[in-house]
Amino acid sequence: MKEKKLMKGNEAFALAAIRSGCRFYFGYPITPQNEIPEYMSRELPKIGGSFIQAESELAAINMAYGAAASGGRVFISSSSPGIALMQESISILASVQLPVVILNVMRGGPGIGSIQPAQGDYNQVTRGGGNGDYHVIVYAPNSIQEAMDMIAKAYDVADEYRNPVMIAADGMLGQMMEPVDLPEDKGGIKAGDITKVKPWALTGHKDMRDRIAMNSVWLKQDQLEDYINSYWPKYEKAEQELAEYETRSLQAAEVVFVSFGSTSRITLEAMRLLEREGIKAGLIRPKTLWPFPFHAFDEISAKTKQIISVELSKGQMMQDVKLAVSGRWPVGLISRVGGMLLDPLEIVLKTKEILEVR
Numbered sequence: 001m002k003e004k005k006l007m008k009g010n011e012a013f014a015l016a017a018i019r020s021g022c023r024f025y026f027g028y029p030i031t032p033q034n035e036i037p038e039y040m041s042r043e044l045p046k047i048g049g050s051f052i053q054a055e056s057e058l059a060a061i062n063m064a065y066g067a068a069a070s071g072g073r074v075f076i077s078s079s080s081p082g083i084a085l086m087q088e089s090i091s092i093l094a095s096v097q098l099p100v101v102i103l104n105v106m107r108g109g110p111g112i113g114s115i116q117p118a119q120g121d122y123n124q125v126t127r128g129g130g131n132g133d134y135h136v137i138v139y140a141p142n143s144i145q146e147a148m149d150m151i152a153k154a155y156d157v158a159d160e161y162r163n164p165v166m167i168a169a170d171g172m173l174g175q176m177m178e179p180v181d182l183p184e185d186k187g188g189i190k191a192g193d194i195t196k197v198k199p200w201a202l203t204g205h206k207d208m209r210d211r212i213a214m215n216s217v218w219l220k221q222d223q224l225e226d227y228i229n230s231y232w233p234k235y236e237k238a239e240q241e242l243a244e245y246e247t248r249s250l251q252a253a254e255v256v257f258v259s260f261g262s263t264s265r266i267t268l269e270a271m272r273l274l275e276r277e278g279i280k281a282g283l284i285r286p287k288t289l290w291p292f293p294f295h296a297f298d299e300i301s302a303k304t305k306q307i308i309s310v311e312l313s314k315g316q317m318m319q320d321v322k323l324a325v326s327g328r329w330p331v332g333l334i335s336r337v338g339g340m341l342l343d344p345l346e347i348v349l350k351t352k353e354i355l356e357v358r
Contacts, residue, residue, distance in 0.1 A: 001183070002181040002182065003182045004097070004179055004180070004181055004182070004277050005179065005180060006177055006178070006179050006180075006183055007144065007177065007178070007179075007180050007328050008158035008174075008176070008177050009144045009147065009169070009173045009174045009175060009176055009177070009178075010032075010033055010034075010035035010036045010039070010105065010174045010175070011035050011036075011039045011145055012144050012147070012148055012180055013036060013077070013144075013148065013167075013169070013174070014035075014036045014039040014075075014077075015038050015043075015049055015148070015182070015183075016147070016148035016149075016151040016152055016183055017072075017075040017101065017103075017151055018040075018043060018047070018185075019152070019154045019182070019183045019184065019185040019186060020099070020101075020151060020154075020155045020183070020186055020260075021073045021155060021186045021187060021188050021189060022049070022073045022074065022075040022155070022188075022212065023044070023047070023048065023049035023050065023072055023073060023188040023189075024049065024064070024067040024072045024073065024074045024075070024229075025037070025040040025044055025049070025050070025051050025052075025074070025075045025076075025077075025080055026051075026052050026059075026061075026063040026064050026067070026074070026076060026167075027040070027053060027054065027060050027062040027076065027077055027078065028054050028056055028057050028059075028060050028078065028082065029053070029082070030054070030057075030078055030079045030082045031079065031107070031180055031306070032079060032114040032115055032116075032117075032171040032174050032175055033077050033078065033079050033103070033105035033169075033174055033208055034106055035055060035174075036077045036103070036105075037051070037077070040075070041053070042121065043059070043146055044338075045333065047188070048264060049188070050067075050187070050256060055206055056085070057083075057085040057269050058083040058085055058086070058089070058152070059080055059110035060076060060078075060086070060123075061076060061085075061086040061089040061090065062089055064076050064089075064100050064102075065089060065092065065098065065156060066340065067099045068093070068098040068099060068199065069096070069202045069214055070100060070194075070201055070202050070203060071104060071189065071195070071197070071198045071201030071203060072189070072194075072203075073099075073101075073155055073171060073189065074100050074101070075100070075103070076100060076102045076103070077102070077103040077104075077105065078103075078104065078105075079104065079105045079106065079171070080107050080108075080109050080113065080118070080120070080121050080167055081102065081109065081112055082112065082233065083102070083104045083121065083125070084124065084129060085122065086102075086342060087124075087129030087130045088129075088130050088131075089127065089130075089308070090102070090128070090129075090130055090136060090164055091128065091129075091130020091131055091132055091134055091283070092130070092134070093163075093164045093173040093214050094130070094134035094136065094163055095132065095134065095160040095216045096214040096215070096216050097163065097165070097231060097334055097337065098162065098163075098164070098214075099155075099159045099161075099162055099163065099165070099168070099291040100137075100158065100160030100164045100165075101151065101154045101155055101158055101164075101165050101166075102164055102165070102166045102213070103151070103166070103167045103169065104121060104125060104166060104167070104169070105169055105170070105171055105173070105174040105341065106118050106119055106121045106135055106168060106170045106171060106327070107170075107171045108120065108337065109121070110337045111218060112216050113163075113338075113339070114338060114339040115171070115339070116171060116321055116338070116339025117170040117171035117172040117173075117175075117262070117312065117339060117341065118170060118171070118194040118313065118338070118339055119168075119170055119260070119261060119263065119312035119316075119317075120218065120264070120312065120314075120337060121313050122168075122289065122311070122313055122316035122318065123316045125138050125166050125168050125290070126138055126206070126289050126290045126292070126320075131236065132228075132325070133228050133232070134339075135163070135165070135238070135289060135290055136163070136164050136166050137154075137158075137161065137163060137164075137165045137169075137234050137238060137288070137291075138165075138166045138170070138288060138289040138290045138291065139153070139154060139156060139165070139166070139167050139244075139287065139289075140167075140168045140169075140260040140261050140287060140288065140303050141167065141169055141173065141261065141287075142173075142260065142261050142262055142264045142265055142288060143173070143178060143181055143262075143265075144173060144176070144177075144178040144342065145165060145180045145181065146287075147169050147173060148180060148183055148349070149183070149233050149318075150287075151167055152183050152186075154166075154167060157242065157278045159197075159198070161234050161237075161238060161320070162200075162232070162234075164205050164279065168313065169263070170261050170262055170263075170287060171339075172262045172341070173239070173261070173262055199211060202214065207355075211333050238291055239291040241354065242288060242291055243266065243288050243291040243292065243293040243294070243295070244287035244288045244293065245284060245285060245286050245288070245293035245294075245296040245344050246283075246284075246285040246287060247282070247283065247284055247285070247296060248271070248281075248282055249271075249280065249281065249282040249283070249297055249319050250284070250300055250301060250304075251280040251282075251301045251303075252280050252282075252298050252301065252302065253277055253281055253282030253305060254278050254280045254281070254286060254304065254305050254306070254328075254355075255274075255279065255280075255281050255282070255304065255305065255306045255307075255308060255351060255354075255355065256282040256283065256300055256304050256306070256307050256308070256319070257270075257271065257281060257282070257283050257284070257307075257308050257309075257310050257347075258283075258284045258285075258286070258307065258308070258309045258310065258321050259283065259285060259309070259310040259311065259318065260286045260289065260311070263310060263311060263312055263342060264283065264285045264310075266310075266341070266342050266343070266344055266347070267283060267310045267342075267344075267347060269344040270310075270344040270348050270351070271283060271350070272346035273344055273345070273348050279351070279352075281351075282304070284296050284297065284300075286317075289317075292320045292323075292324070293324075294320075294324040296324070297325060297328075298326040300328075300329070304329055304353060305329070305330075305355070306329060306330055306332060306354060307321060307325055307329045307330065307331045307332070307356060308331070308332045308333065308334055308351060309321045309332070309333050309334070309335075310330065310334045310335070310337050310342065310347060311333075312335065312336055312337065312340075312341070312342070313335060313337060313340075314337055315333045315335060318333050319332060328330060334346075334347055334350045334351065334354075
C-alpha cells in the first residue's frame, strides 16, 4: 500500500528527486522555489548525497555539469530569471549529451518580474535560450502528484536520451499543498556500478578502460556538422515517442480549450460553468511542452467552431496551437500576465465574447 502524505509542492518535488536516485543538488535561492534547496540541504546528507548552495545560478548549473559528467543523478531547481541565467550551460549539457533534471518553478516576468505564478517561460523552455541546434525535453504538470510522477519519469528519460529534461511547474504548484502518494524509493547508483549503467561517464580510466573525453568545441565545421547529425535522430525519436497529453470531451465540443499546468485546472472549472449554460467545451492539455502534442488536435471534431489557448502569458503557447491547428479552426487567446491568475468566470465571459465575435 502506498504511503500518502500532505505536502507542499516544492518539498514534494525535492522528495521525488531523492527517491528517483538523485544524490547531487546544486542551487541558489530564488522565490518561489526556496523550499527545495532548504529541503535538499537537510535531507541529502542523511543518505550520503551532496548539497551545495552555489554563489550564483551560473555556478550551480556548471557544478551540475561536473556531477552529471561523472555519472551522478543531478537535480537543479530555480525560477524564471534564474533559469535564464543557466541557458548557456544548458545548451552545453545538450551538446555533450548529459542527463540532468531541471525544475523551473515559473514566476512573472520579463526580467526580474514578480514572485507570483506565471507561464511566461514557455518560449524559454521550449525554444531554449542557448545557442545552436538542440532541444530540452519539457514536462508540464498540473498537480503536485503529477509533478512528482513526472520528475521520476524525467530521470529515466534523461538517461535514455542523454539530454537535459525540464519540469515546468508554475509558482502556484510550488507553493500549494496537496495529498500525494509517495513514490517508490529507487536508491542511488553505487559508485562501482556507474560505468556499467553509464559507460560514457568520466570516472577515471585507471588503466582499465579507454580514456573518455567530453567535447563541446569543434573548430572544423565539417566535424561539428557530423557530430550534430549523429545525435539529432534522438530528437526525432522523442517527437515520435515522448509527446503526452490529456483530452476531455472533444467529440461534441463547440469550443476547445488548450491549457497546461495549474491553469488547466481553472479551465476545467470554466468548462463546467459553460456546460450549465449550454455551451459544450472540450480540452487539450499538453503534458509535454516539447515535444508538443501536435497530433492531439487531429482528435477535434468537425462540430468545433473555435479553439482557445488559455495561458498565463501573452500567447506564447498559442503559436504552437496555431501550428497544430494548421488553419482548420480559428484560434483565440484568454490570458493573464504579471503573476495574475485567471478566474473561471473570467474564462466563461471571454469565451462568450470570442464566440459572439465569430
